[in-house]
Amino acid sequence: MSENVTPYKDSKLGKKEQVTKMFDTISGKYDGLNRVISFGIDIKWRKKVVQIVKDIRPETVLDIATGTGDLAINLAQTGAGKIVGLDISSGMLEVGKRKVAEKKLDDTIEMVLGDSENLPFEDNSFDAVTVAFGVRNFETLEKGLAEILRVLRPGGCFVILETSVPTKTPYKQGYNLYTRHILPLIGKIFSKDRSAYAYLSESASVFPHGEKLNNILAKIGFIKVKHHPQTLGVATIYVASK
Numbered sequence: 145m146s147e148n149v150t151p152y153k154d155s156k157l158g159k160k161e162q163v164t165k166m167f168d169t170i171s172g173k174y175d176g177l178n179r180v181i182s183f184g185i186d187i188k189w190r191k192k193v194v195q196i197v198k199d200i201r202p203e204t205v206l207d208i209a210t211g212t213g214d215l216a217i218n219l220a221q222t223g224a225g226k227i228v229g230l231d232i233s234s235g236m237l238e239v240g241k242r243k244v245a246e247k248k249l250d251d252t253i254e255m256v257l258g259d260s261e262n263l264p265f266e267d268n269s270f271d272a273v274t275v276a277f278g279v280r281n282f283e284t285l286e287k288g289l290a291e292i293l294r295v296l297r298p299g300g301c302f303v304i305l306e307t308s309v310p311t312k313t314p315y316k317q318g319y320n321l322y323t324r325h326i327l328p329l330i331g332k333i334f335s336k337d338r339s340a341y342a343y344l345s346e347s348a349s350v351f352p353h354g355e356k357l358n359n360i361l362a363k364i365g366f367i368k369v370k371h372h373p374q375t376l377g378v379a380t381i382y383v384a385s386k
Contacts, residue, residue, distance in 0.1 A: 185375055193218075204270045205274065206230065207275075208278060211278070226254070268296070270295055272300055273292050286360065289364045309353065309378075312376075354380065368384060369382070370384075
């Protein structure tokens with residue numbers, strides 16, 4: 145089973161409610177902070193996800209934990225006729241809806257408020273499902289993954305982009321220094337919410353990555369599971385099928 149790290153340990157709310165509240169709070173600053181925190185490399189990682197999905201020529205794509213819609217918007221390049229971006233945070237979705245409208249993609253992309261662990265879609269609904277920097281925020285990882293397997297059509301493609309921890313010296317030490325001390329400070333300066341970015345770094349450090357996540361995906365029922373470390377191992381792209 146996966147670790148259960150919560151944003152605010154003194155809160156009486158469950159992880160799901162806390163994550164929702166946290167992202168509602170930082171939604172207005174989220175895009176800018178992402179660029180600063182990742183030095184813009186997250187754009188390159190998303191392009192790789194888009195190419196993986198594009199290769200299967202999907203008609204329907206579901207982007208879970210879509211946030212402000214960055215990946216959903218990029219997925220329009222796959223040629224899919226219908227893209228659904230789902231998120232539990234209404235604040236993040238409002239930002240995403242504005243971006244979709246500005247790009248004139250309203251006919252292609254639908255932004256939906258919903259829970260990744262109780263997806264409001266029929267079985268076998270999507271040719272591809274993506275999650276970028278969101279699976280570690282699932283309250284129950286296995287339940288969320290099982291829901292994704294349910295809505296993915298047989299032969300479909302599931303792609304995860306998630307942070308991971310480098311295993312080689314000195315990258316591991318540098319990563320720990322950055323995520324434990326510098327990242328929360330940046331979050332405090334830009335969003336006035338140090339706790340939010342302390343949570344994001346802490347959750348990344350304990351979340352199962354590499355072969356551990358591969359094994360969980362296989363246990364749930366996914367097949368052809370592979371992972372591809374990115375940028376010295378600070379992020380990983382996972383690809384699986386049904």
